[in-house]
Each structure stands twice: as C-alpha cells, then as structure tokens.
Amino acid sequence: MNSEHTFDIAIIGSGLGGLACGSILSQQGYKVCILEQHYQIGGCLQDFKRQGVVFDTGMHYIGSYENGQILNTLFRYFGIYDKIQASRLSENGFDVINIAGEEFALPQGVVNFKKKLVEHFPDESKAIDTYFNKLQDIYDSVDLINLRDIPTDDLPRKKGLDENVFEFVFSITANVDLQNILCGLNSLYAGKKESASLFIHSIITLFYLQSAYKLDGGGGQIARAFKSVIERNGGVIRTKAKAEVLKCEEGEVKSLILASGEEIKAKQYISNIDPLTTMEMLEGANIRKVFIKRLREQEQTTSCFSVYIKLKEKTFNYLNANYYYYDEKNVWALDSYSVENWPQGYMIYFSESDEFRGFAENITIISPMDFAEMKPWENTGIENRGASYLKMKEDKAELLIQMVEKTYPEIRSCIEEMFTSSPLTFRDYTGVRRGAMYGVLTDSRNPYDSQIMPKTRVKNLFLTGQNVNMHGVLGVSVAALLTCGEIMGMNKIMSDLRKHVVKN
Incomplete structure (x- = not known):
C-alpha cells in the first residue's frame, strides 16, 4: 500500500466498535481501512490459546439472541450472524449468584424470573412488579434498540440515567436478600452503590434476561466474522499499524500518520480508541481545553x-x-x-x-x-x-x-x-x-459528564466504542450505529435494520 492510497473511511482500532463500523460502511460501498496497533484484531473480542485450549479475554456470553431480539437483528445486519456458533445457556439458571453461601439461579425470560422471585419472596410481589415495570419502561424508551426511527438529530436524554440503582431498589423493598438478588449482576457494569445508573442496569438486565447464549469456540469468532465481511466488501484491515498523529487543517483531518511514518489519507475518520487518546493525537485542530480537561477527569470503571x-x-x-x-x-x-x-x-x-x-x-x-x-x-x-x-x-x-x-x-x-x-x-x-473493564464510569449523580457524542468538533472525525454509548456487545454495537448514522443518516440505518428482523 503506498502513501497516496486514499480511502473513504479510515478507522483507528479494531475492537467491536471499529469492526462494526467497518462492516456497516463497507456493505454500503464505502472504501474502508481499519488500522490496528497489535498483531491481533478484536480488542476485547480477542481470544488466546494456551496448551491447546482457547480462552476469552472479554466476551464471555451474549444476550437477546433469539430471532426477533435486538442482538440477533444487529448481527444479521452486520452480516455476521451465520458465522457465529452460539448455544443457549441453561433455561433454569443462565446466571447463578452466590451471596454469602446462598445461591440463586436466574432463569431465562422476564416472566420466569419474576415468577421465581415471587415464589421466593411471596410478600414482595408488589415490589417485584414495580421493579420490572420500571426496567421495562426504561428499555422501551430507547428508540434505537426498539428499532424506531430517531425523531430528531439530537439523541434524546436517556431515561433513568440520572437515577441510582440502589436507591431505587431500596425505595421499593426493605428485604435485603431481595435487594441483593435484584442488584446481583452489578459486576457486569462495575456498579458502585453510590453511583450506579438505573439506565445501564435496566438495559443490561433485560438484555440478558430476554435470552442468554454462550459463544461456542469463544468471542474471537466475532472478530473473525467481521473480518470476513469487511474484506469480502473490499475493505482493508491492517495489524501492527499504530496510528500516532491526525494532521488537521481548516477544521478537518487531512491525513493520519502511523508510527512507521506512513501516511494514510481518507475522506472521513473514525476512532474506536479512547476519546482522550484520540484528542491527544490531533495536530493542528482547535479542541477546547475544557473538553480535554473533562476527558482527563472522567472516572474509569x-x-x-x-x-x-x-x-x-x-x-x-x-x-x-x-x-x-x-x-x-x-x-x-x-x-x-x-x-x-x-x-x-x-x-x-x-x-x-x-x-x-x-x-x-x-x-x-x-x-x-x-x-x-x-x-x-x-x-x-x-x-x-x-x-x-x-x-x-x-x-x-x-x-x-x-x-x-x-x-x-x-x-x-x-x-x-x-x-x-x-x-x-x-x-x-x-x-x-x-x-478499565467497561470504560468510563457512568455516574448517576452527574451522568452527562460521562456521555460522549460520536460527532466531534473536527468535521470529518467521529468517535465510536464503549465510551460513546455504553459498554458491552449491545452498547458498543449501538455506538457503531450512532457513529455510522452521522455519515449515512440515522434513519437510513434504522430502515435497513428493520429489514433484518427474523421472527420465530
């Protein structure tokens, strides 16, 4: 590849967000180049082999993977669904929580989980109903994951983002055992009692309750599936290609300089790496100091x-x-x-x-x-x-x-x-x-300081990844949609997404 080669889109980082953007855009005819500093693609999708055994680094299981459910639809839209080997975790207990020696298995399905909770806590049926009604209300309010058109160019404020999980659960029940079970999966978002967001809790909890699957053969297969789709559509993925400088003129990126000194030119650029690192790579851009300060002060999970x-x-x-x-x-x-x-x-x-x-x-x-x-x-x-x-x-x-x-x-x-x-x-x-396991901490006490939009002040530079929307396979996939929506138009994406819904 010579230094004169020009792409439509250059993507920094081959984590899930970068790969999903590459898949979406390459399938739409954009000439895409993904640059990865390591020898292996995938970011948190990476797996590794020791003594003939494959281990995952970050992607251990997925949710909402039945036909008609959101991740199933997203993977079909990305073009990777038929390349993924997955099987359902136990119907009667896909997640087992042991709290000080007492075990509770979470069954698949919201109805099944509610029924089991009421059986264990018959005096708490009202609190249990209140809990699930609240979570469902928050989940239903999100246009994108419910495949509704986005009504304006400005993304709506997330319902429940400024509400605290513990305070909400404490307000509906004084039963400590029930409180602990309802909050028992907070390790999936590194929750802290004083700061955990009810929005994050609601989306993650219902995402896995709707259906839960293990990835047979590990999470690395997702990265390999993306690679196949991107390269089939003419995209280029390069490893050992560390991006060092984004050279800017007149408010836009003109080229990207690799650690090797090679220059990559594209019409538009997407960064799937830490937003602070991205801003620090800019040369010749007018980025507000207050924004850099805000990024530096964001608490990490x-x-x-x-x-x-x-x-x-x-x-x-x-x-x-x-x-x-x-x-x-x-x-x-x-x-x-x-x-x-x-x-x-x-x-x-x-x-x-x-x-x-x-x-x-x-x-x-x-x-x-x-x-x-x-x-x-x-x-x-x-x-x-x-x-x-x-x-x-x-x-x-x-x-x-x-x-x-x-x-x-x-x-x-x-x-x-x-x-x-x-x-x-x-x-x-x-x-x-x-x-950080899950990127920036979303703090219910000051939630919008942790929210980063995909569009930057540099007119052809966009952000994606777990810090743009939220972490996890769903959060990062949605972030990729938001980022590509800035390039293609959000409702064009929503229209295409709905065509990939497969009903049982």
Whole structure:
C-alpha cells in the first residue's frame, strides 16, 4: 500500500466498535481501512490459546439472541450472524449468584424470573412488579434498540440515567436478600452503590434476561466474522499499524500518520480508541481545553485480575451457566474495596470439553481489581515487568483460588495449567485507559459528564466504542450505529435494520 492510497473511511482500532463500523460502511460501498496497533484484531473480542485450549479475554456470553431480539437483528445486519456458533445457556439458571453461601439461579425470560422471585419472596410481589415495570419502561424508551426511527438529530436524554440503582431498589423493598438478588449482576457494569445508573442496569438486565447464549469456540469468532465481511466488501484491515498523529487543517483531518511514518489519507475518520487518546493525537485542530480537561477527569470503571485454568480431563463438572460469587451479604463490594480485603468476590465462566461432554475443559475466574495496585509496574512492557510483578500475580492467583475453594473444594486438584492476567495485561492488549473493564464510569449523580457524542468538533472525525454509548456487545454495537448514522443518516440505518428482523 503506498502513501497516496486514499480511502473513504479510515478507522483507528479494531475492537467491536471499529469492526462494526467497518462492516456497516463497507456493505454500503464505502472504501474502508481499519488500522490496528497489535498483531491481533478484536480488542476485547480477542481470544488466546494456551496448551491447546482457547480462552476469552472479554466476551464471555451474549444476550437477546433469539430471532426477533435486538442482538440477533444487529448481527444479521452486520452480516455476521451465520458465522457465529452460539448455544443457549441453561433455561433454569443462565446466571447463578452466590451471596454469602446462598445461591440463586436466574432463569431465562422476564416472566420466569419474576415468577421465581415471587415464589421466593411471596410478600414482595408488589415490589417485584414495580421493579420490572420500571426496567421495562426504561428499555422501551430507547428508540434505537426498539428499532424506531430517531425523531430528531439530537439523541434524546436517556431515561433513568440520572437515577441510582440502589436507591431505587431500596425505595421499593426493605428485604435485603431481595435487594441483593435484584442488584446481583452489578459486576457486569462495575456498579458502585453510590453511583450506579438505573439506565445501564435496566438495559443490561433485560438484555440478558430476554435470552442468554454462550459463544461456542469463544468471542474471537466475532472478530473473525467481521473480518470476513469487511474484506469480502473490499475493505482493508491492517495489524501492527499504530496510528500516532491526525494532521488537521481548516477544521478537518487531512491525513493520519502511523508510527512507521506512513501516511494514510481518507475522506472521513473514525476512532474506536479512547476519546482522550484520540484528542491527544490531533495536530493542528482547535479542541477546547475544557473538553480535554473533562476527558482527563472522567472516572474509569475498575479493572480486573483474571485466572485462566486448563483443567485435567474429566475432573470438573461443566456448568452451563455463569457463576457470580460474593463473599459477604453485600453485592456492592466495590464500595469497600481495599488491597487488604481482596478478593471480595469473583465471576467464573466455563467452557465445555468437546471430547468429554458434561465436563469443563477450562474456566476463567475474574475478580475486580484497582489499577492503582499496578503503580510499581505501570511503565513496564508486556513480558518485561520483573520478578516482583510475577510474585504479585502468583499471590493474587492463590488468594482467588482459596476463595473459589469455598464453593468448589476440588478445584485445586483439577488444575492442569494456570495462567494469569492483571490490569496491566488488559490495558496493554486492549489499549483501554487504566485497564478499565467497561470504560468510563457512568455516574448517576452527574451522568452527562460521562456521555460522549460520536460527532466531534473536527468535521470529518467521529468517535465510536464503549465510551460513546455504553459498554458491552449491545452498547458498543449501538455506538457503531450512532457513529455510522452521522455519515449515512440515522434513519437510513434504522430502515435497513428493520429489514433484518427474523421472527420465530
């Protein structure tokens, strides 16, 4: 590729947002180039192989994947649905929450979940109805995920964004056990009691309750499916191509300079990397200092420590569900986080053995971890952090295994190989600031400071990704629609989306 080559769209970053934008635009005839600084595409979709076993880094399961449901429709629109291998998690309990030794399995379907809650809490039926009516009202208010035309050029304020999850749940019931169950999946958005947004909670909760699927073969297949679609439509995806400078003149980007010195020219540019990093790449643009200050001061969600375990054959039963554990009767453990009391809980994701059905081949254990603990090694590189870092990871893994043994006392004897990753690993492989699991924290007390629009003051530069709308496969997919809507027209996208609805 020579430096004179010109594209319609140049996209920085090959995470889900960048790939989804590339798929949408390339299918519409735009000449697309995606630039990825690492050797592997996908961002949080990446998987990796150790000892012949594939592990996911970020995408562990998906929701609303039945025909007619939103992610099913989005994947069909992106052109990747027929390339994804997925199967339903357990109908009777796709997510299992253990709160201080008491387990509660969440069944698929809002009606089923409500019924089970009423059976367990017969005196709380009014509170349970109030809870689900509120969540459904918020979900139904979002035009885009309900496939309605967007009525104006300005996106409407999100209902529930400035309401607090805990305060709402506390206001409808004094039953602590019910409160904990209703809020028990807050680890999916790194919720804190004082700041968790009811909008985020509502969308994520109903997204998974409508239907929940595991990705057979891992989340990396999504990135590979996107790659196939984009390249089939004439798009170019380049790895080891780090974007360093966006050269601007007269209020628009004229070219993009790679770390190698190569110049990429396009009519329009989309950044799927951190908005602050994007703004800092601009050369010759008039970006308000107050905006940069706002980006720098945005609170990031917590990072995580992960243990990846290859299991001995036929030693550990497979659970067709995800497992969430809280050591105390408090699902808001992030509020009392400290180095001394880590870990306070964890998530486990299971992969079934193809050869020995009913047994797990590997498991991934994830526990929230503050990036501040990485300060001694913050400026080191991958595979070059020293003995003290390796010792820290060994100690953390041991503490996490000890906690898992409370529920699975046999786990240690089932381990064949074990690998770990820290917040630094997550930061360096995904490019996410401070290794934040879910990007910028949406704070119900000041929600609009965390909201970033896809359109920037540089007229041919757009943003996408988890910080534009919200995190997760649904949030980032919607962000890609919003970004492409700035280029193609939002209601053109909505019209095309509705053509991809497949009803049962």
